[in-house]
Structure formats: C-alpha cells, structure tokens
Amino acid sequence: MTAAISSRESILGRIRSAIQTPGMGLADAAVAYGALPRGYIQAGKLSREGTIALLIERLREYDAEVVECTPEELPAAIAAQLAASAKHTFVAPPGLPPSWLATGFDWKIDNDLDTAEIEKVDGVLTAATCAVADSGTIVLHHGPTEGRRVISLLPDWHLCILLASQVVETLPEYFDRVEQPPALATYISGPSATADIEMTRIKGVHGPRFLHVILVRDPDSPTQAPAMRPADTAPHKGR
Amino acid sequence: MTQSVADHPILDPRFAPPFPQAVLPVLRNPQLRKNVAHAIDVIQAKRGRLVAEKTDWQELRTAGSALRAHVLENLGTYLEQFESRCTAAGGHVHWAADAAEARQITLDLLRQHNASDVIKIKTMTSAEIQLNPFLEAQGVHAHETDLAEIILQLGEQEPSHIVVPALHINRSQVREIFARTMGLKNLSDDPKELTNAARRYLRQKFLTIPTAISGANYLIAETGGVGIVESEGNGRMCLTLPQTMITIAGIEKVLPRFQDLEIMLQVLARSATGERMNPYTSLWSGVTPGDGPQNFHVILLDNGRSEMLRRPVERQTLKCIRCAACMNTCPVYRQTGGHAYGSVYPGPIGAILTPQLMHMHHAQSLPYASSLCGACYEVCPVKINIPEVLLELRSQVVNQERRQVGRVFDLMYIGLRMANFLFTSAWRFHLAQRLGRIGARLVTRKDGWIHSLPSIGGKWTQTRDLRGLPDQTFHEWWAARAKEAK
Structure with missing residues (x-):
C-alpha cells in the first residue's frame, strides 16, 4: 500500500503547489463558498394549482399516465390502476400502508427478496419523497415506503403514489426541503430512454417502460409539508 | 490505405496522426459526414428550444462557472473531505497519479474479487486510461452496457463523441453489427427493434455479473457521495445489482455540497441531450446495507490534471462537466466528426484537454483545430473560455518549436x-x-x-x-x- 499512499501525497502536493494557497482549509473554503453567486431562480412563481398542472403536463410529455384522487379515494384508485394494467404480481416496499395493497393481486413484500424473485414480478408500487414540476422529476430517497433501489428498477411497470404536498415547482425548492442529504437517491424523469441510434428517442431500455402516477390531493399546505429528515427517508446506515 | 485509417482511427494521442492529416479520410467519407451532421442537427435543435425556455440560463451559467472555479481553487481541501466522508460511509478511496496506476488498481481490485467479467457504465475516464484493452489482455472481459458503447464494442469501432459516442453510425450499420454479433439474422433496422435486441442481450449480464465499473459525474465532498446521470437505466442496473462497484473519477469532479446539484442538474441535461432532465440520476454514499454493492471503491485519477491547475487560463479546462455542447456547436467538429481528433475527447474541449493531459508532448496540432469563432464559449454551461485556452496552448506549441534544436x-x-x-x-x-x-x-x-x-x-x-x-x-x-x- 505504500505506492498508493505516496500517490495520494504526490497528487495532493502537486495540487497544493499549483494553487499557491497553503493553509487553505475547510473554514476558508466555506467563506469563499458562501460568497458564490446564486442569481438563478430559487422559488417558483406558480400557484399550487399551477405547479401541479405543470407537473402533470411534464409527466404526460414523458408518456407517463397520471390520475388524481383524494386521500379517501386512494385505495380504490390504486386498485383501478392495478386492474387496468392486466398484471398480477406486484412487489412493494415494506413500509406501505396495508390499505394500498389491493386485494385480488399477488403481493411480494420486499423484505430482502432476492433479485431472481424481483425479476419475475410484473410491476411495483411505491411512494415518493418529492416531485419537481419544472422538469417532471420524481425523487426517491429509498426510505421504507419507496424501497430498495432494485424494486423500482427491474419490474417493467411502476405505479408511484405522489402527494400534492410533495410537489415543488423548481429543483432548488427540492434541495431547500432536504434537511440532510440522503444516503441514496434516485431522480426519475420519465421512463428509461435512449437516443443513441440516429437520435431517435426510444422508450424503455433497461428500467421500467411504463410509469403510472397517482397524485393524491392531500390537505397539507406546502409550508406544512414535512421536511425530509434522513430518519424518514433512508434506511439505517451501518458503518 | 486511406480507407483503413477511416475504419480504425487511432484514439491514442501518442500515436494518432496530426489533425490536418487525420481529417482527410473523414472528409472523403460522405456517409460518415451525413450521419454526424444529422445527429448534431437534432441535438442542437432540442438544446436550443430548452435553453431558450430557461429565463435564468445566464444566471445558471454564472453560478455554475463560479462554483466550478471555486472547487478548483480549493481542490485539495474538497478532495480530502470527500475521501474522509466516503470512507466513513463504508467506501474505499484510492489515488492514481497516472493512467497506468489507475489501470493497475482496477485490476488488483478485480482480482481481489475473482472477477473474470465486469459490467461497465459508460465512463470517459476509463476510455482515457484505455482500460478495456488492458483488462482484456489480463484476462478480464469488460462488457459495456450503454447502448452506444455496445454498438462500438460489438462493431469494434471507436467513439466519436463524449455523450453520444456512436453518432457517426446509422441504423442500418447498427443493424449489421447486431445481426452479425448477436446472431439475429432477421433483425430490422427499426431503432426500437435494435434497442430491444440490446435490452435482451444485456439483461442476463446485469443479473449474473457481480462486479461493475463506472465513472462519476459528481463527487460530493460534504457527503462523500457519488452521482451518475444517465438515460437508459443501464447505470442503475450496474449500481444496484452487483456486489462490487469500482468508480474511476477525475480529481476535478468534486462539488462542495449536495445542494450544488441544483445548478449542475439544471444545466447538464439541457446542454448535453436537450432534455429538461435526464431520465435517471443516481446518488449514493459509500455502502448501504441491503441495497446495492457492498464493496465500493473510488479511484481518484490525476493523470495530468494537477499540472493544469497551475495557471488560471489552463485551469479553466478542468471546470468541464462533459456535456459536449461545445462539440455539438463547433463548425469544425460538424465537418470532421470526432475521430480526427485522435483522442477519446474530441471537439473544442478535446482540443484543449488532450494536449494538456499529454503534458504538451503529444497532440500539438489540436489547438489549431479551431477557427476561434467562439461558439463553444457561448454555449459552455460553465463558461470555459475555450478560445482563450486554445490561443494560450498555441503559443506554448510555438515556444516548444522555438526551443527545438535546428530552428x-x-x-x-x-x-x-x-x-x-x-x-x-x-x-x-x-x-x-x-x-x-x-x-x-x-x-x-x-x-x-x-x-x-x-x-x-x-x-x-x-x-x-x-x-x-x-x-x-x-x-x-x-x-x-x-x-x-x-
């Protein structure tokens, strides 16, 4: 390992001698960092309704199917989507409310299912952490209601439940809501796609080809929306 | 003779012919020029539309430029912070002074995990250090998983662009490559069918090969996290299913804080592919029990970068976020495509990056591969003044020549x-x-x-x-x- 150590020292030594600011530490960097220009748009200007309408428009541009419902209607709305999919076996993360797991379907709850089992299911049901209307992005922090990354990757069909209070207009608003950075995050903007052959956009290469979203009109105003604490959003991390 | 040069361009700056010579076979290949021009036109039109709708585009460029410059001015500090946070989160950090050391560290790690095969997310650093041929010679087969990279790997071709590396190959050529190498005689040239063929070809590899290699779009100093942006989901497959992940990242890739992604993610996809956001962005810090690879290694690659920090003009080169907007807008690249640059980094950014990575010992013709029109500077999301760097490098080339005996x-x-x-x-x-x-x-x-x-x-x-x-x-x-x- 001596070689690796010496490369570390030589690289850092070259960097330090090149920049000519010996003694610059994190504290000095933080001061300079605080003075960086951030003149871009932080908070959006749309109303709640406008923001939600924009998100729906963006998601539909990505060929995602979006339906809206009230919190009371949610279990029925989920059952309707599952039935319409003509699929039977679904995987779900362990933290979903039991009322979401509609009867009449074969549910695999992901308590460390192995990959081969997940590969066999038809679809997946998850919640989400946040959604950004401006880019039509769904944010997963892979907590107990969103599940491990693999369950929202292997199945071809993804039904995602989004609360209206989780929707923000701009990307900086999402980052503003994150109290502590998550250990894992996936930002999904439309189904998997490629344009590698003659720049022709083809939907569905490896990830789910079908994305369905149920937008729940929950009463929470955006200011009351819970901040995203790591305890809510990430599984316990070992060291 | 000319034909063979066009079929097998040399993308090693140490051996590649000078630009004016390398460009000749391309200029005589109308099919290649047509393929490149078509792809470029499509990306440019999409980028133009999406940048125009962003009313704060210039403010985002200003913020992105200042942030990247700040990182470079404090690079040592942020790299050390990244190292300690990544290690605390269960990752292992390695430092590679040059390409040979990065290749050796990768091979040692692969041997440690008894890997005879490895799946790869598209990575420029691995291409830069020419990892695949090295691993092949050592008995490890590297499987590319990005659609364009599969086309190139199966077709034994070289990349000509950093974001859409197979843009010089059209659908009927892809059909020919897939039909031949996958044994699919009845394959049509419909891009959807070709894409499906690649999906089936790779699925089994994702599910069975336990070791993966990636690059990094971002290293986050504050969290020790790594970020990868992609479109197809092959990245998520590689980041989720294998047991071991090796990430090879240039030392300049670091960002101070998680929140800085709000700038980078807003400018990258718009600049690169003309999308509001790429379909998938993955972020992870070290190892998460029960989710994804349980052995995680980051190799921090210098390979000439630290030398480029010395003077502010050349230092700008390291602000690059590899979006390729400069090559898409470049009137020279549009005519020549990527192969003539004799490097895995073509276009205007390649013209300034490649000679510097070679310590100005090779690729001296590249700073001249430009009309200095400035279009690259105008589109650059982090405001790299490429013409300024080109001029500086030209003067260095002239000074080198002047010092030569026999002048x-x-x-x-x-x-x-x-x-x-x-x-x-x-x-x-x-x-x-x-x-x-x-x-x-x-x-x-x-x-x-x-x-x-x-x-x-x-x-x-x-x-x-x-x-x-x-x-x-x-x-x-x-x-x-x-x-x-x-």
Missing part, C-alpha cells in the same frame, strides 16, 4: 524572420510587393486562384485556395488616382 534552419522560422525584415521598412515592403506579384503570376491558374504554393507555402494551400494578387496594390491605386485628379 535556425526551420523554413517557418526563416520565413517569419524575413517577413519581419521586409515589414519594418516601407521601401523594402513595396519592393517585396512588386517582386511577389511577379512570383505569384507563376503559380496563379487561369481561374485567377492560387491552388498550390511551392515549398513551405504548400502547407497553407493544402487546405485553402488563395486569390491571385491583383495587378495594383491599394497604395498604387491611391497614388494613381491622386495624379489623375490633378
């Missing part, structure tokens, strides 16, 4: 000394003009153009025609006009 006998040097002697006296200048006019008559064709000059002048006319000299200079005409007026 006194160099024709260019003698010519410039002579020009200096003639231009410093009006009398000598007028005489030279008169003599030059007589000389020019010998090489001017009937159409009034000079198509080739003798001796060193031939270098100029190799790629340009010159208008023949007029019978009268402006001074002579002015003097004659004044005489007539009297």
Whole structure:
C-alpha cells in the first residue's frame, strides 16, 4: 500500500503547489463558498394549482399516465390502476400502508427478496419523497415506503403514489426541503430512454417502460409539508 | 490505405496522426459526414428550444462557472473531505497519479474479487486510461452496457463523441453489427427493434455479473457521495445489482455540497441531450446495507490534471462537466466528426484537454483545430473560455518549436524572420510587393486562384485556395488616382 499512499501525497502536493494557497482549509473554503453567486431562480412563481398542472403536463410529455384522487379515494384508485394494467404480481416496499395493497393481486413484500424473485414480478408500487414540476422529476430517497433501489428498477411497470404536498415547482425548492442529504437517491424523469441510434428517442431500455402516477390531493399546505429528515427517508446506515 | 485509417482511427494521442492529416479520410467519407451532421442537427435543435425556455440560463451559467472555479481553487481541501466522508460511509478511496496506476488498481481490485467479467457504465475516464484493452489482455472481459458503447464494442469501432459516442453510425450499420454479433439474422433496422435486441442481450449480464465499473459525474465532498446521470437505466442496473462497484473519477469532479446539484442538474441535461432532465440520476454514499454493492471503491485519477491547475487560463479546462455542447456547436467538429481528433475527447474541449493531459508532448496540432469563432464559449454551461485556452496552448506549441534544436534552419522560422525584415521598412515592403506579384503570376491558374504554393507555402494551400494578387496594390491605386485628379 505504500505506492498508493505516496500517490495520494504526490497528487495532493502537486495540487497544493499549483494553487499557491497553503493553509487553505475547510473554514476558508466555506467563506469563499458562501460568497458564490446564486442569481438563478430559487422559488417558483406558480400557484399550487399551477405547479401541479405543470407537473402533470411534464409527466404526460414523458408518456407517463397520471390520475388524481383524494386521500379517501386512494385505495380504490390504486386498485383501478392495478386492474387496468392486466398484471398480477406486484412487489412493494415494506413500509406501505396495508390499505394500498389491493386485494385480488399477488403481493411480494420486499423484505430482502432476492433479485431472481424481483425479476419475475410484473410491476411495483411505491411512494415518493418529492416531485419537481419544472422538469417532471420524481425523487426517491429509498426510505421504507419507496424501497430498495432494485424494486423500482427491474419490474417493467411502476405505479408511484405522489402527494400534492410533495410537489415543488423548481429543483432548488427540492434541495431547500432536504434537511440532510440522503444516503441514496434516485431522480426519475420519465421512463428509461435512449437516443443513441440516429437520435431517435426510444422508450424503455433497461428500467421500467411504463410509469403510472397517482397524485393524491392531500390537505397539507406546502409550508406544512414535512421536511425530509434522513430518519424518514433512508434506511439505517451501518458503518 | 486511406480507407483503413477511416475504419480504425487511432484514439491514442501518442500515436494518432496530426489533425490536418487525420481529417482527410473523414472528409472523403460522405456517409460518415451525413450521419454526424444529422445527429448534431437534432441535438442542437432540442438544446436550443430548452435553453431558450430557461429565463435564468445566464444566471445558471454564472453560478455554475463560479462554483466550478471555486472547487478548483480549493481542490485539495474538497478532495480530502470527500475521501474522509466516503470512507466513513463504508467506501474505499484510492489515488492514481497516472493512467497506468489507475489501470493497475482496477485490476488488483478485480482480482481481489475473482472477477473474470465486469459490467461497465459508460465512463470517459476509463476510455482515457484505455482500460478495456488492458483488462482484456489480463484476462478480464469488460462488457459495456450503454447502448452506444455496445454498438462500438460489438462493431469494434471507436467513439466519436463524449455523450453520444456512436453518432457517426446509422441504423442500418447498427443493424449489421447486431445481426452479425448477436446472431439475429432477421433483425430490422427499426431503432426500437435494435434497442430491444440490446435490452435482451444485456439483461442476463446485469443479473449474473457481480462486479461493475463506472465513472462519476459528481463527487460530493460534504457527503462523500457519488452521482451518475444517465438515460437508459443501464447505470442503475450496474449500481444496484452487483456486489462490487469500482468508480474511476477525475480529481476535478468534486462539488462542495449536495445542494450544488441544483445548478449542475439544471444545466447538464439541457446542454448535453436537450432534455429538461435526464431520465435517471443516481446518488449514493459509500455502502448501504441491503441495497446495492457492498464493496465500493473510488479511484481518484490525476493523470495530468494537477499540472493544469497551475495557471488560471489552463485551469479553466478542468471546470468541464462533459456535456459536449461545445462539440455539438463547433463548425469544425460538424465537418470532421470526432475521430480526427485522435483522442477519446474530441471537439473544442478535446482540443484543449488532450494536449494538456499529454503534458504538451503529444497532440500539438489540436489547438489549431479551431477557427476561434467562439461558439463553444457561448454555449459552455460553465463558461470555459475555450478560445482563450486554445490561443494560450498555441503559443506554448510555438515556444516548444522555438526551443527545438535546428530552428535556425526551420523554413517557418526563416520565413517569419524575413517577413519581419521586409515589414519594418516601407521601401523594402513595396519592393517585396512588386517582386511577389511577379512570383505569384507563376503559380496563379487561369481561374485567377492560387491552388498550390511551392515549398513551405504548400502547407497553407493544402487546405485553402488563395486569390491571385491583383495587378495594383491599394497604395498604387491611391497614388494613381491622386495624379489623375490633378
């Protein structure tokens, strides 16, 4: 390992001698960092309704199917989507409310299912952490209601439940809501796609080809929306 | 002979022919030029639309530029912070001074995990250190999983672009490659069918190969996290299913804080592929029990980068976020495609990055592969003043040549000394003009153009025609006009 150590020292030594600011530490960097220009748009200007309408428009541009419902209607709305999919076996993360797991379907709850089992299911049901209307992005922090990354990757069909209070207009608003950075995050903007052959956009290469979203009109105003604490959003991390 | 050069371009700057020579086979290949122009036109139109809708685009560029410059000014601090946070989160951080060391660390890690096969997310750093041929020679087969990279790997072709590396290959050529290598005789050239063929081809590899290699779009100092942006989901497969992940990242890739992604993610996809956001962005810190690879290694690659920090002009090169907007807008790249640059980094960014990665010992023709029109600077989401760097590198190339032994006998040097002697006296200048006019008559064709000059002048006319000299200079005409007026 001596070689690796010496490369570390030589690289850092070259960097330090090149920049000519010996003694610059994190504290000095933080001061300079605080003075960086951030003149871009932080908070959006749309109303709640406008923001939600924009998100729906963006998601539909990505060929995602979006339906809206009230919190009371949610279990029925989920059952309707599952039935319409003509699929039977679904995987779900362990933290979903039991009322979401509609009867009449074969549910695999992901308590460390192995990959081969997940590969066999038809679809997946998850919640989400946040959604950004401006880019039509769904944010997963892979907590107990969103599940491990693999369950929202292997199945071809993804039904995602989004609360209206989780929707923000701009990307900086999402980052503003994150109290502590998550250990894992996936930002999904439309189904998997490629344009590698003659720049022709083809939907569905490896990830789910079908994305369905149920937008729940929950009463929470955006200011009351819970901040995203790591305890809510990430599984316990070992060291 | 020319054909073989076009089929197998050399993307190793140490052996690649100089740009003006490497470009000739491309200029004679109409199919290649048509494929490149088509792809570029599509990306440019999409980018234009999406940048125009962003009312704060210039503010985002300003913020992105300042942030990247700040990172480089504090690079050592942020790298150490990244290292300690990543280690605390269960990752292992390695430092590689050059390409050979990065390759060796990768191989040692693969051997540690008994890997005979490895799946890869598209990574520029791995191409830069020429990892695949090295691993192959050591008995480890690297499987590319990005659609364009599969096309290139199966077709035994070289990349010509950093974001859409197979843009020089059209659908019927892809069909031919897949039909031949996957044994699919009845495959059509419909992009959807071709994409499905790749999906089926790779699915089993994702599910069975337990080791993966990636690059990194971002290293986040605050969290020790790594970020990868992609479209297809092959990245998520590689980041989720294997047990071991090796990430090879340039040392300049670091960002101070998680929140800085709000700038980078807003400019990257718009600049690269003309999308509001790429379909998938994955972020992870170290190892998460029960989710994804349980062995995680980051190799921090220097390979010439630390030398580029020394002076602010060249340092800008390291602000690059590899979006490829500069090559998409470049009038030179549009005509030549990527192979002529003789490097895995083509286009304007390649023209400044490649010679510097080679410590200015190779690829000295690349800083000249530009008209200095400035379009690259205008589109760059982190405001790298590429023309300024090009000019600086050109002057370094000239200084190198000047120091070479035998410069006194160099024709260019003698010519410039002579020009200096003639231009410093009006009398000598007028005489030279008169003599030059007589000389020019010998090489001017009937159409009034000079198509080739003798001796060193031939270098100029190799790629340009010159208008023949007029019978009268402006001074002579002015003097004659004044005489007539009297």
